[in-house]
Amino acid sequence: MIMIAYYVITAFLLVLVGWNFVGEKKSRNDLVLYLLVMIPLLLRLLRVK
Amino acid sequence: MKREALVKMVLAAAFLGLVLWGGLPLFRHRHFDVPVIKGPGVTSVFRLSELSPRLKGTAGDTYVYALQGKEPGGKALLMGDTHANEPEGMLSALIVIENAVVEKGTLFVIPFFNNSASRNTRPGDGYPLYFDVATDWGAERFRFGNRDASPLDQWPDPDVYIHYPDRQLLSFIDVRNTNRTWPGRPAGPLMERVTFGAMELMRREKIDVAVDIHGAETMFPVTNCIVAPEKSVKIATLAALTVKATEGFESHVEPSPAGFRGLSHREIGDYSETMPFLLEAPIPFLDQPTGPKTTKFLLDGKDPFLLSLSKKKKLFVPYDETGWPLEKRVGQNLSVALEILRQFTKKSAAKPIILRGVPRYADVVKNGVGRYLMNPAKAPAGAVVMN
Numbered sequence: 001m002i003m004i005a006y007y008v009i010t011a012f013l014l015v016l017v018g019w020n021f022v023g024e025k026k027s028r029n030d031l032v033l034y035l036l037v038m039i040p041l042l043l044r045l046l047r048v049k
Numbered sequence: 050m051k052r053e054a055l056v057k058m059v060l061a062a063a064f065l066g067l068v069l070w071g072g073l074p075l076f077r078h079r080h081f082d083v084p085v086i087k088g089p090g091v092t093s094v095f096r097l098s099e100l101s102p103r104l105k106g107t108a109g110d111t112y113v114y115a116l117q118g119k120e121p122g123g124k125a126l127l128m129g130d131t132h133a134n135e136p137e138g139m140l141s142a143l144i145v146i147e148n149a150v151v152e153k154g155t156l157f158v159i160p161f162f163n164n165s166a167s168r169n170t171r172p173g174d175g176y177p178l179y180f181d182v183a184t185d186w187g188a189e190r191f192r193f194g195n196r197d198a199s200p201l202d203q204w205p206d207p208d209v210y211i212h213y214p215d216r217q218l219l220s221f222i223d224v225r226n227t228n229r230t231w232p233g234r235p236a237g238p239l240m241e242r243v244t245f246g247a248m249e250l251m252r253r254e255k256i257d258v259a260v261d262i263h264g265a266e267t268m269f270p271v272t273n274c275i276v277a278p279e280k281s282v283k284i285a286t287l288a289a290l291t292v293k294a295t296e297g298f299e300s301h302v303e304p305s306p307a308g309f310r311g312l313s314h315r316e317i318g319d320y321s322e323t324m325p326f327l328l329e330a331p332i333p334f335l336d337q338p339t340g341p342k343t344t345k346f347l348l349d350g351k352d353p354f355l356l357s358l359s360k361k362k363k364l365f366v367p368y369d370e371t372g373w374p375l376e377k378r379v380g381q382n383l384s385v386a387l388e389i390l391r392q393f394t395k396k397s398a399a400k401p402i403i404l405r406g407v408p409r410y411a412d413v414v415k416n417g418v419g420r421y422l423m424n425p426a427k428a429p430a431g432a433v434v435m436n
Contacts, residue, residue, distance in 0.1 A: 003204050021057070031057065035064040039071075047201050048072040048079075 014041040078178040079168040081192055082435040084425035090116040090150040094434055101246030108165040108202040109239045114146045114158045122154030123400030125258040129160045131227050133167035133194025137330050137378040138262030144421045145407055154402035161436050163227040165202040167194035180344045184419030197225035203239040215310040231316035251323045258393050259325045260386050261313040264332030267364045271303050276327040278305035278318040288388040296410045300385050328385050330378035331366045349374050380413030
């Protein structure tokens, strides 16, 4: 149950960061940082690592 | 298309490329299966979830191989890959499964005890994902795992692992360590369900002897030894003395500490009638002050930094230019395990455990580990179990 909750939280954070990535208009640095933050979240959701 | 959208698409594509580049090898490693051939002595194969039902369908479930003798006798359990970065235990178990014939008694073997850990890795330490063992029919490939189960299978970790049932506070990471989660419980965290399954096997089958095979650093004092609690120490001592006298290698006896909970050599004895033994063969690969963690180093155990430390008497085992190769480690495990069974049989004449076909130390050192691994391509139909 706790594990499922953590996956839900991970998905929520991924959507949140992805939304910021799509909405970012000015800073390319921020774009790259958003993507880097998404790597572990995506890998966990895909059950790779 | 706007320039801004183009930049985002290029960056997102690079990001996906990075995820695939880093993720695919880990994904393939997690799903790589090792063929295990049911040798002449294997009479049945079942899953641990038959004894711990809440393991069913999880990565904690693993195969148990039963080798029932023609005549009744005592019962023993052999476990490898409790720590999946100590592969000499798993290889010793495979050699038994593929070669042993039990004449009296019954032997149960679990080669990938922490199946989840065997599909995990430790990239921060530069662990290789696989290693190959040379055989007469080519190289056989094995997963190289980690000490702990994958967080993909048991997540999140607690801040502190409160051991069940003693409530001793252990490191958070030990909740994924199947040598801290004994005796386990049927609905606990996944690794407790694994150890509970093994405890149920020992209790229901009335297993007399359990041997948990590990490897330990050369700089760690509990290495090259048999760890035994009070009830097992007599047999352990006789086994240690016998292998030293007859086969010429050291494997001293270490007492199992009563105050350190969760370990197989402690909890199995306390929560069942079984006599537990934990074998430690030195594995230089696990030491920290070494060169790169290559598969060659994993197999030959040769390292210039350890050699230097050995000359300064900083190691707990003899160490020279010959390193501590896999053959020696597996050979030691097999000889000590066989000797424990022999000493048990001498002590308990009504419950003999007698097997043949398993090589001993000198055989494995001379011929190599691969000589005793069967070729899955030549195995009879239905004899290969993918683990």
